[in-house]
Amino acid sequence: MLALLFSTHDLAVVRSLCDRVVVLYLGRVMESGPVAQVLEAPRHPYTQALLSAAPSLEASRRRTRILLQGDPPSPSAPPSGCVFRMRCPVAMPACAETVPALVDGVACLRVG
Numbered sequence: 001m002l003a004l005l006f007s008t009h010d011l012a013v014v015r016s017l018c019d020r021v022v023v024l025y026l027g028r029v030m031e032s033g034p035v036a037q038v039l040e041a042p043r044h045p046y047t048q049a050l051l052s053a054a055p056s057l058e059a060s061r062r063r064t065r066i067l068l069q070g071d072p073p074s075p076s077a078p079p080s081g082c083v084f085r086m087r088c089p090v091a092m093p094a095c096a097e098t099v100p101a102l103v104d105g106v107a108c109l110r111v112g
């Protein structure tokens with residue numbers, strides 16, 4: 001058995017090379033699971049935004065683009081609660097107070 005850790009922003013490469021994927025934001029796991037599950041039906045808002053920006057020749061894989069506002073915060077001074085909340089299009093007040101746990105492969109207070 002061979003296990004490789006492959007780091008990339010190219011989701012097409014992930015789709016063709018990997019069995020499992022872990023989506024990170026500011027060094028924190030946002031979503032993880034089998035490639036087919038995460039890339040075909042993303043549940044975390046950050047994964048959804050990433051996939052909406054990925055080009056595809058296949059019409060069935062094209063998504064409505066989700067434009068994230070602002071810039072990523074400094075990793076040395078991450079925001080309280082969910083580190084994605086400053087750019088999350090569906091953030092709510094609780095996101096500033098609670099670090100979402102990874103539950104069933106997703107770290108989001110709105111998923112579960």
Ligand code: SF4
Nearest residue numbers: 082085088095108109
């Ligand atoms: S926990 Fe809140 S801010 Fe973080 S991804 Fe979910 S909804 Fe968005």
